[in-house]
Amino acid sequence: MPAARPDGGLLHVRVLPRSGRTEIGEWQGTALRVRVQAPPADGAANRAVTALLAETFGVPPSAVRLVSGARGRDKLFRVGDLAVDDLRARLRASRR
Numbered sequence: 001m002p003a004a005r006p007d008g009g010l011l012h013v014r015v016l017p018r019s020g021r022t023e024i025g026e027w028q029g030t031a032l033r034v035r036v037q038a039p040p041a042d043g044a045a046n047r048a049v050t051a052l053l054a055e056t057f058g059v060p061p062s063a064v065r066l067v068s069g070a071r072g073r074d075k076l077f078r079v080g081d082l083a084v085d086d087l088r089a090r091l092r093a094s095r096r
Contacts (some may be wrong), residue, residue, distance in 0.1 A: 009065060009083050010076045011053075017045040017073075024056050024091065030084075031074070032091075046070060053079055057090050 014031040017040040025033030046066055048091040056060040059080045071077030079087055 009078055009081065011079055011084055011087055013049060013075045013077055015040075015045060015049055015055075015073050017077060022048060022052055024052065027088075028048075045072070046075075049075070049077075051087075053077060056094065057082065057087060 019035035036048040038044040
């Protein structure tokens with residue numbers, strides 16, 4: 001059984017809504033920059049980010065949970081039971 005990670009499993013995401021395309025950007029410090037075409041209205045951008053994170057990290061959308069920041073650009077997501085180091089490694093591997 002993995003050790004509990006009270007904050008080690010939280011992914012800080014900086015969202016740029018209404019972008020020209022939907023894509024995972026670069027790391028900006030500890031935050032992953034994510035661009036989505038969806039507007040920041042009625043949860044559309046949050047749903048788009050959730051779907052993009054699920055696809056990028058190879059988990060079902062139901063495993064991606066918005067923990068905080070629903071109404072702001074800076075958000076915290078939990079992606080399954082993966083630690084941030086695991087997420088960084090998966091992102092590096094997908095870009096090769």
